Amino acid sequence: MNHRIAIAGSDVAFECAGNESVLDAAARAGIELPYSCRKGVCGNCAGAVVRGEVAAIGTGALTNETCLPDQVLFCMCAPRGDIEIAPTAMRRIDPAARKRFTAKVFRNELAAPDVSVLQLRLPTGQRAKFRAGQYLQLSLPDGSTRSYSMANAPHESDAVTLHVRHVPGGAFSARVPRLTAGELVDIELPFGAFSLQEEQARPVVFVAGGTGFAPVKSILDDMLKRRIDRPITLIWAARQADGIYLRTAVARWQKQWPQMRFVSALSDDGAAGDGDFAGRADEALLATCPDLKGHELYCCGSPAMVNAVRDAALRHRGLDAGDFHSDVFVEGPAARS
Numbered sequence: 590m591n592h593r594i595a596i597a598g599s600d601v602a603f604e605c606a607g608n609e610s611v612l613d614a615a616a617r618a619g620i621e622l623p624y625s626c627r628k629g630v631c632g633n634c635a636g637a638v639v640r641g642e643v644a645a646i647g648t649g650a651l652t653n654e655t656c657l658p659d660q661v662l663f664c665m666c667a668p669r670g671d672i673e674i675a676p677t678a679m680r681r682i683d684p685a686a687r688k689r690f691t692a693k694v695f696r697n698e699l700a701a702p703d704v705s706v707l708q709l710r711l712p713t714g715q716r717a718k719f720r721a722g723q724y725l726q727l728s729l730p731d732g733s734t735r736s737y738s739m740a741n742a743p744h745e746s747d748a749v750t751l752h753v754r755h756v757p758g759g760a761f762s763a764r765v766p767r768l769t770a771g772e773l774v775d776i777e778l779p780f781g782a783f784s785l786q787e788e789q790a791r792p793v794v795f796v797a798g799g800t801g802f803a804p805v806k807s808i809l810d811d812m813l814k815r816r817i818d819r820p821i822t823l824i825w826a827a828r829q830a831d832g833i834y835l836r837t838a839v840a841r842w843q844k845q846w847p848q849m850r851f852v853s854a855l856s857d858d859g860a861a862g863d864g865d866f867a868g869r870a871d872e873a874l875l876a877t878c879p880d881l882k883g884h885e886l887y888c889c890g891s892p893a894m895v896n897a898v899r900d901a902a903l904r905h906r907g908l909d910a911g912d913f914h915s916d917v918f919v920e921g922p923a924a925r926s
């Protein structure tokens with residue numbers, strides 16, 4: 590049975606079918622609410638239900654530790670009748686803008702012992718349309734999908750570049766080092782709402798953990814191309830020095846933006862050399878950013894790392910919750926849309 594979902598303070602309303610999540614129903618109607626993992630982990634889709642009732646879908650939890658007392662996770666709940674919701678943000682999108690491609694492996698290079706930079710060419714004449722920071726879904730032969738962030742800027746639209754960390758035993762990532770030029774992969778894009786807030790000119794801090802650098806690179810390359818000049822701090826965290834696998838990109842940005850601050854944070858004992866910070870991403874943030882009021886912070890990496898950085902920034906450095914933007918690399922098959 591269909592229910593009607595209205596967005597408080599707007600004239601936007603749409604139908605939600607059966608056990609469809611609030612998030613998916615909105616997307617189908619061309620309304621993008623904030624989201625990342627769609628698995629109830631990252632908390633990006635948390636928002637309030639101001640009228641009516643929702644129930645958790647399947648065995649999922651309606652809330653997690655990122656939710657405020659009046660919030661639920663819109664990716665995990667379905668309406669029980671007509672409802673009114675108050676998301677933290679919304680944006681109109683064209684649902685038909687998401688496209689499937691059969692792409693060809695063009696280049697596949699090891700950037701670190703456990704990270705491949707994989708370039709996929711789209712069929713001749715086809716273009717990938719996405720915002721810097723978004724991700725794609727790649728289909729595996731068993732029908733499941735995996736999510737990977739585009740590391741290239743949107744203007745390089747005849748190909749997509751992915752940074753894939755090899756997870757031991759991983760159905761896709763462990764196979765990546767053996768992918769050869771010419772092999773075909775099915776991809777769909779774009780997904781995700783992790784992208785720069787265009788209208789802002791405030792200082793911006795990026796915190797990346799491992800291959801969480803991929804969407805940050807896309808955003809910074811895009812800022813460079815569009816000559817956006819904002820005070821920038823980049824913290825890139827890894828266990829060891831080879832986890833900071835693309836220092837050439839950082840050097841290129843620093844040349845363009847001499848005032849850009851770069852912190853490489855290495856957490857393994859004894860891994861930090863001259864110029865590195867010895868410790869985790871959240872520790873590096875606390876040590877190098879004394880006050881984050883009025884800043885925007887974009888954070889991408891594992892759930893544990895993103896949670897620790899969120900906690901450090903909001904509780905100890907005065908960052909406004911609305912200025913924290915994250916993409917969480919939740920493991921395993923992507924949720925179906």
Ligand SMILES: Cc1cc2nc3c(=O)[nH]c(=O)nc-3n(C[C@H](O)[C@H](O)[C@H](O)COP(=O)(O)OP(=O)(O)OC[C@H]3O[C@@H](n4cnc5c(N)ncnc54)[C@H](O)[C@@H]3O)c2cc1C
Pocket residue numbers: 625626724735736737738739751752753754755756757758759760761762763781800801803804916917918919920921922
């Ligand atoms: C929005 C989004 C964007 C993402 N972008 C990227 C990206 O740009 N680069 C990237 O490398 N990854 C990214 N990921 C993670 C990626 O989608 C896969 O989950 C990851 O590559 C593992 O897939 P797999 O098929 O190799 O392993 P699976 O076959 O899915 O898993 C194999 C085993 O490894 C475990 N496992 C899976 N992932 C991890 C992990 N990260 N840490 C520890 N254990 C794990 C699983 O629990 C399972 O036991 C992203 C995830 C999301 C949700």
